[in-house]
Amino acid sequence: MTEVPDQVYLQRVLDGDDNAFRFLVDRYQDMAFGLALQLLKNREDAEEVAMDAFAKCYRSLGSFKAESRFSTWLYRIVYNTAISKGRKKKLTVSAIDDRIVEQAPEQDIQSAMAQMQQEERQKYLGLAMEKLHPEDVTLVQLYYLAGRPTDEVAEITGMTVSNVKVRLHRARKKLYFYLERLLRDELKTLL
Amino acid sequence: MTFSEDNDPTRNLFEGWTPEKPSDDFTERVMHEIKAPSSVSLNTAPIIGRWGWAGIGTAVVGIILATYVGSANFQTAWWKTYFSGLDRVSWRPPEVELSATTGIILLSSVAIAWGFILIDRVYRINSYSDT
Numbered sequence: 001m002t003e004v005p006d007q008v009y010l011q012r013v014l015d016g017d018d019n020a021f022r023f024l025v026d027r028y029q030d031m032a033f034g035l036a037l038q039l040l041k042n043r044e045d046a047e048e049v050a051m052d053a054f055a056k057c058y059r060s061l062g063s064f065k066a067e068s069r070f071s072t073w074l075y076r077i078v079y080n081t082a083i084s085k086g087r088k089k090k091l092t093v094s095a096i097d098d099r100i101v102e103q104a105p106e107q108d109i110q111s112a113m114a115q116m117q118q119e120e121r122q123k124y125l126g127l128a129m130e131k132l133h134p135e136d137v138t139l140v141q142l143y144y145l146a147g148r149p150t151d152e153v154a155e156i157t158g159m160t161v162s163n164v165k166v167r168l169h170r171a172r173k174k175l176y177f178y179l180e181r182l183l184r185d186e187l188k189t190l191l
Numbered sequence: 192m193t194f195s196e197d198n199d200p201t202r203n204l205f206e207g208w209t210p211e212k213p214s215d216d217f218t219e220r221v222m223h224e225i226k227a228p229s230s231v232s233l234n235t236a237p238i239i240g241r242w243g244w245a246g247i248g249t250a251v252v253g254i255i256l257a258t259y260v261g262s263a264n265f266q267t268a269w270w271k272t273y274f275s276g277l278d279r280v281s282w283r284p285p286e287v288e289l290s291a292t293t294g295i296i297l298l299s300s301v302a303i304a305w306g307f308i309l310i311d312r313v314y315r316i317n318s319y320s321d322t
Contacts, residue, residue, distance in 0.1 A: 025218045033213040047213050058225045118207045144205040
């Protein structure tokens with residue numbers, strides 16, 4: 001069964017059927033909430049931001065020109081709202097040296113992770129992602145979880161495509177670095 | 192080593208990822224929020240907000256005050272003579288003298304009014320077009 005395109009629901013909302021917006025909220029709430037959660041690290045704040053973003057979308061629907069996907073537009077609003085809220089809360093992140101990060105054995109980590117159960121793999125990935133800079137997590141999330149190409153990630157975050165690629169490259173390196181720390185014992189048995 | 196979108200083995204790590212979910216009533220709360228009477232868009236919101244009206248009110252009061260203070264017969268104000276009937280037959284519009292006092296009143300009221308109007312604009316831009 002094919003999925004009803006967003007545009008159909010958007011048109012219904014513009015025609016006065018508010019309830020059609022419900023389908024869009026159902027469709028994108030997990031990703032919108034997940035994005036905000038990674039940036040804010042707090043469920044209540046993340047829900048507030050995601051709700052706020054949906055409400056802003058609804059109110060500005062008349063000005064949405066459909067030049068990009070609805071979800072791209074929504075994620076951009078979530079991102080901007082979360083960054084704005086995060087700035088007020090002054091999120092702290094740890095900084096690590098890029099030279100150390102370069103040394104992580106990516107293939108060994110991939111092999112070790114491939115042998116794990118899905119739940120365990122997600123647990124370690126989640127722990128490693130928690131250590132990344134919130135904006136890097138957003139890039140990882142949009143690129144790897146939402147499956148958005150780099151040009152769309154750039155549109156959502158307001159970065160240039162080359163900047164997105166550079167940051168994704170570094171974020172991936174850092175992810176492997178933290179995974180290596182978490183999986184140190186398992187990697188020893190593997191090697 | 193540069194970033195490549197093709198054949199990226201890191202994608203395999205995220206396969207089957209279960210996203211974090213918001214609370215069960217999230218959709219209902221969003222629908223309640225957008226259906227609330229206070230939800231107005233920039234397109235449907237009145238052109239002048241409460242701060243804007245405060246600005247307009249200040250400007251009007253300032254102009255009236257300056258006119259009153261600047262009227263030639265300030266002691267026996269022109270409007271008093273008009274309404275008491277003493278001078279109604281020969282009544283003429285007040286001759287407003289532009290003095291330093293009237294100038295200060297006018298300028299300060301216009302400045303305050305402009306301040307209010309700016310607050311109105313900024314408040315509304317932040318409230319509705321943060322997209």
